[in-house]
Amino acid sequence: MTRYTASHWGLYEVEQDKDGPRLAPFRDDPDPSPIGLHQLDPSLDRSRVARPAVRRSFLEGGPGTRTDLRGSEDFVEVDWDTALDLAASAIRGVKDKHGNASIFAGSYGWSSAGRFHHAQSQIHRFYNSIGGYVRHMDSYSLGAGRVLLPHIVGTMDFVQANHTSWDVLEEHCELFIAFGGVPAKNAQVNSGMAARHLVPGGLRRMAEAGTRFVNVGPVSDNLDTGHAVDWIPIRPNTDTAMMLAMAWVLETEGLTDPAFLDSHCTGYPTFRRYLLGEADGQPKTPDWAEPITGVPADRIAALAREAAAKRTMINGSWSLQRATHGEQPFWMVITLAAMLGQIGTPGGGFGLGYGPANLMGSNNPRLPGPTLSQGQNAVPDFIPVARIADMLLNPGAAFTYNGMTRAYPDIRLVHWAGGNPYHHHQDLNRLREAWQKPETIIVNEQFWTATAKHADIVFPATTTMEREDIGYAAREANMVAMDRIRDPFAEARDDYDIFTALAQRLGAEETYTEGLTARGWLERMYEEFRAKVAMQDIDVPSFADFWDQGLIDFTPLARPVIMMEDFVRDPAAHPLTTPSGRIEITSAAIAGFALADCPGHPTWMEPREWLGQTARESGTMHLISDQPMRRLHSQLDPSPWSRDGKVNGREPVVMNPADAAARGIADGDIVEVWNGRGRCLAGAVLSDAVMEGVVRLSTGAWYDPDPETGRDRHGNPNTLTLDLPASGLSQGCAAQTCLVHLSGPVNDAPAIRAFDPPAFFAAE
Ligand SMILES: Nc1nc2c(c(=O)[nH]1)N[C@H]1C(S)=C(S)[C@@H](COP(=O)(O)OP(=O)(O)OC[C@H]3O[C@@H](n4cnc5c(=O)[nH]c(N)nc54)[C@H](O)[C@@H]3O)O[C@H]1N2
Numbered sequence: 001m002t003r004y005t006a007s008h009w010g011l012y013e014v015e016q017d018k019d020g021p022r023l024a025p026f027r028d029d030p031d032p033s034p035i036g037l038h039q040l041d042p043s044l045d046r047s048r049v050a051r052p053a054v055r056r057s058f059l060e061g062g063p064g065t066r067t068d069l070r071g072s073e074d075f076v077e078v079d080w081d082t083a084l085d086l087a088a089s090a091i092r093g094v095k096d097k098h099g100n101a102s103i104f105a106g107s108y109g110w111s112s113a114g115r116f117h118h119a120q121s122q123i124h125r126f127y128n129s130i131g132g133y134v135r136h137m138d139s140y141s142l143g144a145g146r147v148l149l150p151h152i153v154g155t156m157d158f159v160q161a162n163h164t165s166w167d168v169l170e171e172h173c174e175l176f177i178a179f180g181g182v183p184a185k186n187a188q189v190n191s192g193m194a195a196r197h198l199v200p201g202g203l204r205r206m207a208e209a210g211t212r213f214v215n216v217g218p219v220s221d222n223l224d225t226g227h228a229v230d231w232i233p234i235r236p237n238t239d240t241a242m243m244l245a246m247a248w249v250l251e252t253e254g255l256t257d258p259a260f261l262d263s264h265c266t267g268y269p270t271f272r273r274y275l276l277g278e279a280d281g282q283p284k285t286p287d288w289a290e291p292i293t294g295v296p297a298d299r300i301a302a303l304a305r306e307a308a309a310k311r312t313m314i315n316g317s318w319s320l321q322r323a324t325h326g327e328q329p330f331w332m333v334i335t336l337a338a339m340l341g342q343i344g345t346p347g348g349g350f351g352l353g354y355g356p357a358n359l360m361g362s363n364n365p366r367l368p369g370p371t372l373s374q375g376q377n378a379v380p381d382f383i384p385v386a387r388i389a390d391m392l393l394n395p396g397a398a399f400t401y402n403g404m405t406r407a408y409p410d411i412r413l414v415h416w417a418g419g420n421p422y423h424h425h426q427d428l429n430r431l432r433e434a435w436q437k438p439e440t441i442i443v444n445e446q447f448w449t450a451t452a453k454h455a456d457i458v459f460p461a462t463t464t465m466e467r468e469d470i471g472y473a474a475r476e477a478n479m480v481a482m483d484r485i486r487d488p489f490a491e492a493r494d495d496y497d498i499f500t501a502l503a504q505r506l507g508a509e510e511t512y513t514e515g516l517t518a519r520g521w522l523e524r525m526y527e528e529f530r531a532k533v534a535m536q537d538i539d540v541p542s543f544a545d546f547w548d549q550g551l552i553d554f555t556p557l558a559r560p561v562i563m564m565e566d567f568v569r570d571p572a573a574h575p576l577t578t579p580s581g582r583i584e585i586t587s588a589a590i591a592g593f594a595l596a597d598c599p600g601h602p603t604w605m606e607p608r609e610w611l612g613q614t615a616r617e618s619g620t621m622h623l624i625s626d627q628p629m630r631r632l633h634s635q636l637d638p639s640p641w642s643r644d645g646k647v648n649g650r651e652p653v654v655m656n657p658a659d660a661a662a663r664g665i666a667d668g669d670i671v672e673v674w675n676g677r678g679r680c681l682a683g684a685v686l687s688d689a690v691m692e693g694v695v696r697l698s699t700g701a702w703y704d705p706d707p708e709t710g711r712d713r714h715g716n717p718n719t720l721t722l723d724l725p726a727s728g729l730s731q732g733c734a735a736q737t738c739l740v741h742l743s744g745p746v747n748d749a750p751a752i753r754a755f756d757p758p759a760f761f762a763a764e
């Protein structure tokens with residue numbers, strides 16, 4: 001009987017050899033990812049949290065003691081009961097004195113795969129069982145997109161799961177225009193599990209069938225079809241201007257589909273006045289866009305004409321909206337596709353986006369997977385997820401969100417499980433300052449991440465390898481019974497057990513556990529799923545049989561997908577969920593919010609930091625902090641696979657040879673990347689795949705601030721990024737809007753300490 005386990009990067013078969021268990025790629029996966037194969041590597045143990053640990057002055061003085069020492073002080077290892085009692089008493093103290101609205105357990109992050117031991121679900125369920133917590137809205141992934149899209153076409157989840165499938169694209173798509181590529185490196189991943197990796201094969205078959213690919217973006221190595229791809233380098237954050245100029249060509253040369261704009265869209269005439277310059281005196285011509293984008297006017301015009309002449313798919317990567325005014329490029333992708341009138345046709349329309357995960361383009365069924373109920377949250381307060389530092393620094397201050405004005409809560413206690421804010425948040429020096437405000441910070445972690453090192457109480461959590469679970473994600477080919485592969489490391493416990501022990505102390509054990517063991521929950525969640533799919537006439541085995549056989553294969557249920565096909569065929573019978581039921585090229589709702597940084601239709605506005613400013617002359621470069629090739633965010637950075645990608649032990653910073661030469665930097669040098677917000681070291685890699693004026697430093701190198709200088713020794717780009725919202729509409733993360741300087745080589749670079757545990761104080 002084959003045993004299986006799964007992660008966000010793959011489904012694995014567990015092999016037993018003389019040294020113990022080993023992970024092998026799933027036999028039916030055509031393009032397995034190497035990332036997760038190293039999860040059992042013994043070298044990871046060095047960075048694991050072995051025992052509960054408490055920051056020394058917190059242990060001595062209680063909540064609120066010397067919070068300025070978070071991140072630099074030593075810890076004391078304690079037994080489980082001591083740590084649990086301390087945490088329960090801190091939670092009870094805040095509840096009684098300030099109420100649950102002073103507890104932040106939004107706890108954003110990817111956690112691990114598995115439907116039950118999903119740390120986010122567990123922590124939310126726990127806090128709901130004791131009266132609620134301040135939550136977060138949206139994600140770092142799609143802050144601007146998630147708020148914008150329901151106004152324009154429908155929810156992001158609807159769009160994401162309805163992407164036209166690769167089989168249809170292969171047959172019908174003639175021209176594929178990608179803003180920001182279709183990075184196969186990103187499609188290694190799917191939130192929940194990637195059973196069979198579909199993106200590399202999908203792209204390859206399209207190219208073989210004759211689809212022409214055009215990649216618009218600051219880098220060229222993010223669209224691999226195995227065949228030639230036309231690359232149009234563009235200044236970061238200026239895609240909206242290029243798309244507007246393409247739209248101007250379509251409109252002024254009679255290449256739009258007026259019938260579609262009339263029957264399926266609202267607000268085109270208002271947008272058209274802006275496009276033609278009737279509203280603001282500036283026609284959005286290719287000549288106007290050239291000095292903004294750096295793309296020659298004739299190339300913009302030619303691409304617009306080609307798009308009108310062919311069956312064209314326009315794709316936007318999620319990175320486009322992780323920027324100031326990040327709503328605009330997404331809105332423009334949809335507007336351009338609407339003007340071409342190809343939405344709902346096989347092979348034409350838009351994608352948002354192909355590439356960021358394995359899900360988009362899959363033709364496997366979209367089933368309601370097994371879910372753990374999180375209960376009811378009695379606290380109404382929330383923050384847009386990327387406003388964490390603002391919230392901690394400005395209790396009571398007002399913020400806008402999707403047309404509302406709300407106030408930041410006054411947070412006394414923060415509890416994180418399954419996320420790494422010292423990975424994901426922008427401007428880490430600002431976060432460190434904000435992080436001193438709460439009285440108590442509790443973190444459940446598997447590893448001594450920077451977030452764990454900045455906590456007061458750290459609970460060691462098990463990994464996926466150390467527990468049973470059910471693996472599934474929408475539009476994946478398989479559901480999998482995940483086996484327990486090894487014993488828990490040292491004293492690590494499941495998050496479920498940690499929260500059960502806290503719930504016991506706070507009188508909520510029955511509400512939290514409902515009297516079930518972890519295995520009992522798996523069975524209940526699975527049988528609920530089985531009953532739900534039975535209503536769609538889909539038959540799956542009983543829990544016992546599923547657990548025995550290990551896998552369910554959904555590929556016999558695969559069907560070609562054409563996005564918004566029903567709506568396009570009959571908009572009256574299948575309206576969209578937007579206010580008008582149509583595609584909103586101008587949104588009355590958004591216009592009504594009267595926001596200067598997000599008007600009622602797609603609009604070009606200068607980014608806060610970009611190469612069109614002073615830039616090139618003063619040697620400033622635009623920093624792209626994209627998703628890393630060799631890991632998921634910060635996860636498994638200490639693994640051999642991730643460390644093999646480092647340069648002199650530092651995260652690679654990739655730059656054009658001309659920019660390197662101008663600064664006297666050679667391949668392999670350790671360099672310093674800096675701006676007014678922070679500085680970090682990184683290892684130089686020279687490549688023509690990055691346009692001049694741009695550097696790429698992928699996310700996820702474990703934050704490693706030098707205690708003397710505050711400089712990060714390892715190469716975490718969030719030491720440099722801007723902690724400002726995309727706009728007052730979404731308050732989304734704007735990590736891709738960031739200018740930096742680069743200098744080097746640095747000859748006396750200190751050793752990195754990121755993967756070491758903190759210092760421990762021994763009481764005797
Ligand atoms: N500059 C810049 N910053 C970015 C981005 C960018 O493009 N540029 N991208 C953003 C995006 S899109 C995202 S989604 C975020 C990602 O940010 P995160 O999701 O916070 O990053 P991860 O490294 O995945 O953090 C997950 C953490 O959970 C821990 N963990 C895993 N499983 C478990 C478990 O079972 N129990 C417990 N207790 N802990 C567990 C892991 O050890 C890890 O530390 O980063 C954002 N940050």
Ligand SMILES: Nc1nc2c(c(=O)[nH]1)N[C@H]1C(S)=C(S)[C@@H](COP(=O)(O)OP(=O)(O)OC[C@H]3O[C@@H](n4cnc5c(=O)[nH]c(N)nc54)[C@H](O)[C@@H]3O)O[C@H]1N2
Pocket residue numbers: 140141142179180181183185186187188189216217218219222234235236237238239317318319320355356357624625626627628629630631632633736
């Ligand atoms: N291996 C791996 N895969 C991942 C993740 C990971 O950590 N590791 N994270 C997952 C998560 S949580 C998410 S949200 C998705 C994110 O998916 P995306 O947001 O699509 O990913 P990025 O890698 O940030 O950016 C994609 C490409 O956009 C380009 N780009 C950046 N700025 C601009 C711009 O202004 N204009 C244009 N035209 N292009 C630009 C970058 O060069 C990059 O190659 O990826 C997922 N996949």
Ligand SMILES: [Mo]
Pocket residue numbers: 139140141142
């Ligand atoms: Mo993300």
